[in-house]
Amino acid sequence: MRFGKREILKDLTCSLRGRAIGLLGPNGAGKSTLINTLLGFYKPTHGSARVLGSDIRTETRRIRSLVGYMPENDAFISKMSAVSFVQMMAELCGLPPSAALERAHEALFCVGLAEARYRELGTYSLGMKQLAKLAQAIAHGPKLLILDEPTNGLDPSARQRMIRMIADIRDSRQLQIVLCSHLLRDVEDTCEEVLILNQGRLAHYSNLEEERKANKRFLELETYGANGDFTEAIEKLGCECAVMANRLKMILPDGVEVRDIYRIAAERQVRIRRLNFRRDTLEDIFLKAMGS
Amino acid sequence: MAVYRRTYTSYSGPLTPAWSRSLVLLRYSRRKLFQSKLQTALFVLCFFYPLACLLVIYAAHNLSFLQGFGGVAEFVKIDNKFFLYFIEVQGVLGFVLTAFTGPGLISPDLANGALPLYLCRPFSRAEYILGKASVLAIMLSQITWIPGLVLFAVQSSLAGAGWAWDHLWIAGSMVLSSVLWIIVLSLLAMALSAWVKWRVVAGALLLGVMFFGAGFAQAINAVLRTQVGHFLNIVYLMGTVWTSLFRVDMEGKITPSEAWTALLIYCAICLALLVRRVRAYEVVK
Numbered sequence: 001m002r003f004g005k006r007e008i009l010k011d012l013t014c015s016l017r018g019r020a021i022g023l024l025g026p027n028g029a030g031k032s033t034l035i036n037t038l039l040g041f042y043k044p045t046h047g048s049a050r051v052l053g054s055d056i057r058t059e060t061r062r063i064r065s066l067v068g069y070m071p072e073n074d075a076f077i078s079k080m081s082a083v084s085f086v087q088m089m090a091e092l093c094g095l096p097p098s099a100a101l102e103r104a105h106e107a108l109f110c111v112g113l114a115e116a117r118y119r120e121l122g123t124y125s126l127g128m129k130q131l132a133k134l135a136q137a138i139a140h141g142p143k144l145l146i147l148d149e150p151t152n153g154l155d156p157s158a159r160q161r162m163i164r165m166i167a168d169i170r171d172s173r174q175l176q177i178v179l180c181s182h183l184l185r186d187v188e189d190t191c192e193e194v195l196i197l198n199q200g201r202l203a204h205y206s207n208l209e210e211e212r213k214a215n216k217r218f219l220e221l222e223t224y225g226a227n228g229d230f231t232e233a234i235e236k237l238g239c240e241c242a243v244m245a246n247r248l249k250m251i252l253p254d255g256v257e258v259r260d261i262y263r264i265a266a267e268r269q270v271r272i273r274r275l276n277f278r279r280d281t282l283e284d285i286f287l288k289a290m291g292s
Numbered sequence: 293m294a295v296y297r298r299t300y301t302s303y304s305g306p307l308t309p310a311w312s313r314s315l316v317l318l319r320y321s322r323r324k325l326f327q328s329k330l331q332t333a334l335f336v337l338c339f340f341y342p343l344a345c346l347l348v349i350y351a352a353h354n355l356s357f358l359q360g361f362g363g364v365a366e367f368v369k370i371d372n373k374f375f376l377y378f379i380e381v382q383g384v385l386g387f388v389l390t391a392f393t394g395p396g397l398i399s400p401d402l403a404n405g406a407l408p409l410y411l412c413r414p415f416s417r418a419e420y421i422l423g424k425a426s427v428l429a430i431m432l433s434q435i436t437w438i439p440g441l442v443l444f445a446v447q448s449s450l451a452g453a454g455w456a457w458d459h460l461w462i463a464g465s466m467v468l469s470s471v472l473w474i475i476v477l478s479l480l481a482m483a484l485s486a487w488v489k490w491r492v493v494a495g496a497l498l499l500g501v502m503f504f505g506a507g508f509a510q511a512i513n514a515v516l517r518t519q520v521g522h523f524l525n526i527v528y529l530m531g532t533v534w535t536s537l538f539r540v541d542m543e544g545k546i547t548p549s550e551a552w553t554a555l556l557i558y559c560a561i562c563l564a565l566l567v568r569r570v571r572a573y574e575v576v577k
Contacts, residue, residue, distance in 0.1 A: 095305070096305075168300065
């Protein structure tokens with residue numbers, strides 16, 4: 001994807017199949033451009049892409065009928081009530097007027113704007129406008145929901161509400177979600193897979209759950225009554241250990257499970273006060289991707 | 293209404309045909325327009341003159357005392373000039389109506405960034421423009437050629453089939469001249485509405501293009517001692533086309549074909565401006 005002489009997206013080859021995919025990257029990485037290209041707003045200079053099996057060059061209309069999109073910036077019609085706005089947007093997707101009205105009410109109830117649904121959108125707070133944008137994106141029952149920075153400008157409680165709502169929609173298992181954000185916490189709380197872009201290139205793509213599982217091998221123990229015998233027994237299992245006062249840090253090799261540690265502790269009457277897995281957070285994954 | 297459902301559910305019901313999506317925009321825009329009392333009053337006012345014309349046609353055929361006053365009878369002669377005058381008056385009213393209506397069509401969508409919401413749906417830019425333009429087209433048709441054809445039908449029924457057959461071209465002229473005026477006004481109003489985010493400024497600009505354009509044209513003609521300035525005067529161009537369509541003699545400074553060409557160029561420019569502006573996102577190169 002190129003704007004003038006500037007190449008925005010390059011060498012981007014991947015296949016996204018997860019239920020909730022986070023699109024991460026620093027500002028200017030090309031996240032929004034990727035979304036806009038997939039929606040057919042920008043024509044790619046070369047290469048191809050398919051959304052739900054449809055080509056973005058030739059089947060834009062079909063793609064748009066299957067996608068719900070919540071843009072990053074303010075997008076509303078100020079002199080319109082929320083219910084009329086969502087109904088009109090659903091009708092533009094092809095729903096008959098009566099079905100669109102019913103779906104508009106449902107969507108506004110779903111996002112928590114039921115009480116305010118007859119108010120004009122221009123009178124809404126920023127958080128309510130974000131919710132109205134989410135309502136219009138889900139009203140027509142899309143197969144794919146694209147959310148561009150959904151928590152932008154929200155206070156912590158509104159952000160929590162938005163994240164919970166996205167998680168609820170994800171858990172309904174009726175559609176797939178692509179969440180574009182530069183807030184790692186949002187992606188960590190809602191997504192199963194993550195695609196990290198850096199300067200228009202694919203920096204990292206992984207399944208968050210698998211990534212976490214792969215990093216479950218770091219273990220930190222706080223014990224009472226442990227002695228050299230306990231450490232020796234653990235080292236005999238093949239663990240690399242480091243002892244600091246009553247704390248023991250170790251890396252579990254393949255084939256060794258946490259229950260083995262418990263067994264050894266029970267045999268030697270060592271009390272385990274605390275046991276922590278040291279997991280890679282999304283921040284670690286993101287920083288690694290940026291570093292590479 | 294299933295408002296008890298508080299969780300997300302997919303939709304698997306019937307869908308409307310793709311061609312009907314522009315009508316959704318038309319319906320909502322019209323509903324919004326007529327929420328304004330001023331707009332509704334102005335629209336109703338536009339039917340007063342057609343009603344007066346209807347009375348004149350009726351009087352011309354039914355009041356025997358009018359025959360006694362030669363001058364008056366001549367004054368109410370129902371011919372091509374009568375229908376040209378009708379179209380001119382309704383055209384002016386149409387312009388006033390457009391100045392109120394047109395700027396509010398696209399500028400609110402642009403001001404609040406609503407275009408990505410329209411265009412991320414199975415709904416093209418052409419359909420968006422068509423949907424918005426049809427609001428003006430239908431409203432202006434209701435006050436120009438449709439009442440014009442009603443008057444023509446009444447006159448034909450009173451004057452007889454012979455008159456109708458001889459003057460059938462007047463009906464065609466009314467439709468053609470109205471349609472041209474509607475296209476020019478709609479495209480101009482929408483182009484200005486698309487480039488100016490503030491509704492009031494867009495309305496003022498539309499008035500400016502018409503009135504200051506005419507003044508500027510006169511100034512150019514006077515200063516440069518030329519007739520080129522007339523090409524900047526849309527009202528003059530339109531008048532030239534109308535008089536030629538209604539076969540009325542007029543001392544024209546430019547020929548009808550030149551006026552047609554100039555108006556079509558104006559339409560093309562407005563359309564290009566509109567297409568350039570109606571996008572989901574601006575591409576900054």
